[in-house]
Amino acid sequence: MYGSPETHKSIPARLASMSGYAALSYDYRLAPEFPFPAALDDAVAAFDYLLDQGYSEDDIVVCGDSAGGGLSIALVMTLRDRGRKLPAGIIVISPWTDLTHSGKSHISKRDIDPLMATKELRKAAELYAGGGALSNRYISPLFGDFKDFPPTLIHVGSNEILLDDSKRLAARMVKQKVDVRITIFKDMWHVFHMFDVPESYTAIRRMAQFLDSLWQEDRIEYEVHPGAYYRHYKGNEYRVLHIARHSETLEELVVYQQLHGNHNIWVCQLDMFLETVECNGTRVYRFEEIKEG
Secondary structure (H helix, E strand, O other), X not given: OOOOOOOOXXXXXXHHHHHOOOOOOOOOOOOOOOOOOHHHHXXXXXXXXXXXXXXXXXXXXXXXXXXXXXXXXXXXXXXXXXXXXXXXXXXXXXXXXXXXXXXXXXXXXXXXXXXXXHHHHHHHHHHHHXXXXXXOOOOOHHHOOOOOOOOEEEEEEOOOOOHHHHHHHHHHHHHOOOOEEEXXXXXXXXXXXXXXXXXXXXXXXXXXXXXXXXXXXXXXXXXXXXXXXXXXXXXXXXXXXEEEXXXXXXXXXXXXXXXXXXXXXXXXXXXXXXXXXXXXXXXXXXXXXXXXX
């Protein structure tokens, strides 16, 4: 219903700056003047525009926040259902995937969400749907299926009424064998990536790392190998014991043990385990695998 490439330029600008990849923001039509499927049609048109410019599907990652996050999922679902080749990946921030608002977080997070209110979202949902069923998978992509979806990164704040839109999306993707990673940022609010806070820059760096994992030939793989040895950038060495997905947050966790000294056991988020840090004026991996030999 509102917003434009101008009002939302901070996220693509920061992501482009941190990653070195080009970003395209497109001005899709808004409700209530242009209800569904206008926005989805425009998303497909923007995707086709990039193809007309000489990019291939493998060169494109679809990214969106809030309603744009739901639209990003709906775009990939539409391309898949039309038998088309899909983009290389998806990044969604606090995606609005359930316009029926059936998630429990609409109640449990009601008093701590500083930005969003379910009552206002219900009005917006009706205007966007334009009389269509709110459970339509292209309107509420949570109710679609995700077979053959590309690798997907989900960011969401723990204080959002839309938290369950992300958690349930990740859970359904896991069941359908999608390579999905979700990070729930503690005490963060809806699309905090737009704000000038340290957590915003940390989150966008992780988004840039996700892009590298898709496109860089010399990338550090998101897949961590249990039993493999890793050296921390400060010099300590560790052995990965286990990779697990947290039952509540669905985040992927690395369990690893210090090789020397007191042999402590540590647990770390997968994306944090693999992120880069600044050391002596250069960027290095927080943990780098010690190759055999």
